[in-house]
Amino acid sequence: MAEPDRHAIETGAQLVLRVAKAASTHLDLGDVLESLVAGLRPQVRFDAVAVVILDGDYVRMHSAHIEGMPRNPGESMFSLLSRRAEELKLDPPETKRPLSQSHISTMTGSHLPYVCSDTDVQTKFGAEKYRRHGIRSFISLPLLKHGTLIGSVDFMSMEKREFSEGEVQLLQEVSEIVSIAVSNALAFEEIKALKEQLQLENHILQDEIVQRSIYEEIVGSSTSLQKVLAAIEKVSATDTTVLITGETGTGKELVAHAIHRLSPRAGRALVKVNCAALPAELIASELFGHEKGSFTGALQQRIGRFEAANGGTIFLDEIGELTSEMQIALLRVLQEKEFERVGGNKTIHTDVRVIAATNRDLEHEVEEGRFRKDLYYRLSVFPVEVPALRDRADDIPVLVDYFIARLANRMGKRILQIDKRTLESMQQYSWPGNIRELQNVIERGVILTGGEVFRLEPGTLRTSRAEKSTSTPGQQPGEKKAEIEAVLKETRGRISGPDGAAAKIGVAASTLESRIRALKINKHQFRGDR
Numbered sequence: 001m002a003e004p005d006r007h008a009i010e011t012g013a014q015l016v017l018r019v020a021k022a023a024s025t026h027l028d029l030g031d032v033l034e035s036l037v038a039g040l041r042p043q044v045r046f047d048a049v050a051v052v053i054l055d056g057d058y059v060r061m062h063s064a065h066i067e068g069m070p071r072n073p074g075e076s077m078f079s080l081l082s083r084r085a086e087e088l089k090l091d092p093p094e095t096k097r098p099l100s101q102s103h104i105s106t107m108t109g110s111h112l113p114y115v116c117s118d119t120d121v122q123t124k125f126g127a128e129k130y131r132r133h134g135i136r137s138f139i140s141l142p143l144l145k146h147g148t149l150i151g152s153v154d155f156m157s158m159e160k161r162e163f164s165e166g167e168v169q170l171l172q173e174v175s176e177i178v179s180i181a182v183s184n185a186l187a188f189e190e191i192k193a194l195k196e197q198l199q200l201e202n203h204i205l206q207d208e209i210v211q212r213s214i215y216e217e218i219v220g221s222s223t224s225l226q227k228v229l230a231a232i233e234k235v236s237a238t239d240t241t242v243l244i245t246g247e248t249g250t251g252k253e254l255v256a257h258a259i260h261r262l263s264p265r266a267g268r269a270l271v272k273v274n275c276a277a278l279p280a281e282l283i284a285s286e287l288f289g290h291e292k293g294s295f296t297g298a299l300q301q302r303i304g305r306f307e308a309a310n311g312g313t314i315f316l317d318e319i320g321e322l323t324s325e326m327q328i329a330l331l332r333v334l335q336e337k338e339f340e341r342v343g344g345n346k347t348i349h350t351d352v353r354v355i356a357a358t359n360r361d362l363e364h365e366v367e368e369g370r371f372r373k374d375l376y377y378r379l380s381v382f383p384v385e386v387p388a389l390r391d392r393a394d395d396i397p398v399l400v401d402y403f404i405a406r407l408a409n410r411m412g413k414r415i416l417q418i419d420k421r422t423l424e425s426m427q428q429y430s431w432p433g434n435i436r437e438l439q440n441v442i443e444r445g446v447i448l449t450g451g452e453v454f455r456l457e458p459g460t461l462r463t464s465r466a467e468k469s470t471s472t473p474g475q476q477p478g479e480k481k482a483e484i485e486a487v488l489k490e491t492r493g494r495i496s497g498p499d500g501a502a503a504k505i506g507v508a509a510s511t512l513e514s515r516i517r518a519l520k521i522n523k524h525q526f527r528g529d530r
């Protein structure tokens with residue numbers, strides 16, 4: 001072996017030791033890279049070194065050191081590169097690009113170094129971008145973890161140059177140590193992110209627990225509710241996006257909780273976001289988190305609800321209220337399952353199941369141009385419509401029983417019966433506030449009830465405007481029954497369809513169904529009638 005070579009190997013071994021030591025003392029990869037360049041300097045001079053990470057079909061810049069440009073304490077790699085770009089009057093740095101456009105794509109099979117000795121001549125893989133940053137040549141070495149390519153370490157120089165075999169070999173050895181340091185740094189980042197997520201999850205869970213005790217059961221036995229329950233059961237096993245629609249107070253949130261609880265994600269958090277309650281300027285930071293200093297008041301880095309929901313479910317309530325800007329952001333998360341924190345450059349991948357709810361008619365919102373059509377399609381993969389209470393009068397007796405029992409128990413009362421008229425009036429009322437209204441009415445009633453019989457004061461349930469418009473003023477239940485029977489006779493018991501009784505009366509088929517049940521009409525008796 002020739003003398004210079006032995007010398008190179010010896011100093012190489014020393015260097016490897018030095019880098020290994022740096023790697024074991026610094027958690028920040030930027031610091032490791034800095035000592036790496038310093039260690040190499042006597043033999044090979046570089047102006048910058050960067051670690052690039054493979055991230056699915058993309059590569060992203062992970063850390064960097066630029067000679068003569070020390071980082072401020074705690075400064076991120078992104079900020080460092082931005083400063084550099086500013087100095088050179090260039091656009092903000094590009095930190096992520098498709099793998100196919102990067103020289104790393106040449107390494108995936110071979111694990112061989114990639115050399116560019118002159119960015120003026122060799123412009124492949126966007127080398128002209130390097131040149132604009134003053135880089136004239138670079139050598140990139142694969143970073144491997146258990147034999148799998150995880151990224152590269154790129155040594156850059158402001159002068160064009162060739163690399164001797166000895167240099168390449170030295171850098172290859174060094175890159176093995178860098179591989180370990182990078183794996184450690186990535187593992188550490190993952191642990192840190194998981195820890196943050198756990199903290200936020202815990203925090204959110206504590207909020208949830210309080211609410212959950214109220215959200216125990218979905219009570220009701222009507223056919224339309226059974227359909228909803230069947231849908232919940234079916235969809236909960238999957239990761240499909242669910243869109244829950246229905247009037248206010250019908251139990252959409254209850255349904256969302258049920259889907260999560262029955263899903264394989266039940267062990268993780270269900271994170272709720274009320275899109276209507278958040279001011280437009282805060283919603284992005286709530287959903288996606290923010291980096292420290294990204295806006296006035298962002299004193300700490302904070303992870304968003306999408307990150308907190310990782311592994312679990314996110315419940316986007318009142319989705320119809322999102323601004324068009326947020327609709328775009330959400331569309332991207334749904335399509336690509338990734339996002340960036342506000343003011344951040346790191347792409348964050350999430351494994352989140354999305355459940356959305358709204359009491360708006362989203363299809364109509366799309367027609368009116370207030371809601372993006374593409375987002376609507378993404379959301380409504382599996383729509384669940386929770387029927388209005390007036391359309392399932394069958395559920396009223398059980399719900400009344402359930403709420404009376406619970407509320408009486410809470411108030412230490414003994415209520416054993418329900419006044420028959422009270423129940424009838426409840427079954428005929430249109431319940432614009434649905435179950436929430438029913439619950440409130442019962443709560444008031446229970447407070448006022450002195451004895452064992454639950455009774456509502458006459459006039460408690462005033463007929464709503466909607467109900468008035470579909471029935472003749474002053475119509476008595478008896479007359480209503482006669483009218484429906486007459487129409488049913490005409491349609492031979494047919495309720496739905498253009499020739500059905502519902503269309504003739506001018507109400508939804510489900511509404512008529514529930515009225516028929518409430519009025520105890522036997523619809524089957526009209527079938528054979530000619």
Ligand SMILES: Nc1ncnc2c1ncn2[C@@H]1O[C@H](COP(=O)(O)OP(=O)(O)OP(=O)(O)O)[C@@H](O)[C@H]1O
Pocket residue numbers: 214215217218219220246247248249250251252253254255358359435436439
């Ligand atoms: N089937 C049901 N059984 C028992 N309680 C129910 C049922 N449906 C709804 N509730 C109760 O009614 C109240 C309203 O339900 P929820 O908040 O889920 O409605 P929502 O559809 O989300 O309403 P909004 O559109 O106003 O947000 C809650 O207290 C809920 O527990």
Ligand SMILES: [Mg+2]
Pocket residue numbers: 252253317
């Ligand atoms: Mg709700």
